[in-house]
Amino acid sequence: METASLWLNELPPSDNLRFIGTRRVLSPRAREFYELLTKAWHDMRLPKFKGWVQVSLVIVWPDRRRRDPANLWKCIGDGLQKAGAVVDDCRILPVVEAVYRAGEKVAQGYGGSKVKSYEGGPLIPPAIGREGGLYIEVSQADVERIPLGERD
Numbered sequence: 001m002e003t004a005s006l007w008l009n010e011l012p013p014s015d016n017l018r019f020i021g022t023r024r025v026l027s028p029r030a031r032e033f034y035e036l037l038t039k040a041w042h043d044m045r046l047p048k049f050k051g052w053v054q055v056s057l058v059i060v061w062p063d064r065r066r067r068d069p070a071n072l073w074k075c076i077g078d079g080l081q082k083a084g085a086v087v088d089d090c091r092i093l094p095v096v097e098a099v100y101r102a103g104e105k106v107a108q109g110y111g112g113s114k115v116k117s118y119e120g121g122p123l124i125p126p127a128i129g130r131e132g133g134l135y136i137e138v139s140q141a142d143v144e145r146i147p148l149g150e151r152d
Contacts, residue, residue, distance in 0.1 A: 004046040004085070010036060011059070012075035012134070014067070017048040030075060037076075038083040049086050052141040054093045060100040062132035069096050076136070085138055093141050 013029040026034075055076065058067055078087035086092060099107040 001140055001141040001142070002047060002049070003137060004044075004049075005135065006040050006044055007064045008036060008040060008134045008136070011132045012059075012072050012079065012096050014071040014075075016068065028146040033075060034079045034082050037079040041080075041083040041085050046085065046138075048084055049138055049140055050089075051122070052091045052093060052143045054095060054139050054141045055080065055122035056139075057098050058098045059099070060094065060103075060133040060135075062102070064101050069099060072134075076134075080136075080138065093143075 006116070010033065013027060034102045043057055057069075057072075059072070073094050075096075077086075077092050079090070080086045081089040097108075098105060
């Protein structure tokens with residue numbers, strides 16, 4: 001199964017901060033994150049995934065404030081689609097593997113899955129930017145096709 005991963009020394013803006021006011025105009029911070037993700041994906045010559053994909057994250061918050069990891073998903077999915085990493089962000093199966101606050105692990109994923117690229121190695125790179133960091137791993141999802149008549 002093909003897998004691609006990268007580390008960003010920046011977190012995406014929360015879904016609450018993606019747009020300017022009530023208009024659907026992207027905030028400068030969201031645009032910068034999309035550009036950073038696109039550049040990193042292309043510089044590393046990572047593949048394009050079609051169909052259903054699993055996106056696993058390790059989130060490193062820069063301080064001890066409480067934050068909601070779910071508010072990052074929309075920006076990450078849109079960014080992966082804009083970068084050409086995935087064809088359709090509606091076909092992402094999201095998994096948060098671990099959450100760190102100020103360098104201390106505060107949560108571990110419960111699904112029994114592990115971020116493959118870091119097995120046996122250090123989970124968090126030594127240089128974490130002042131804005132925190134994000135490890136993203138994308139892999140083709142092994143999904144079971146459910147016949148139309150059997151869906152809920």
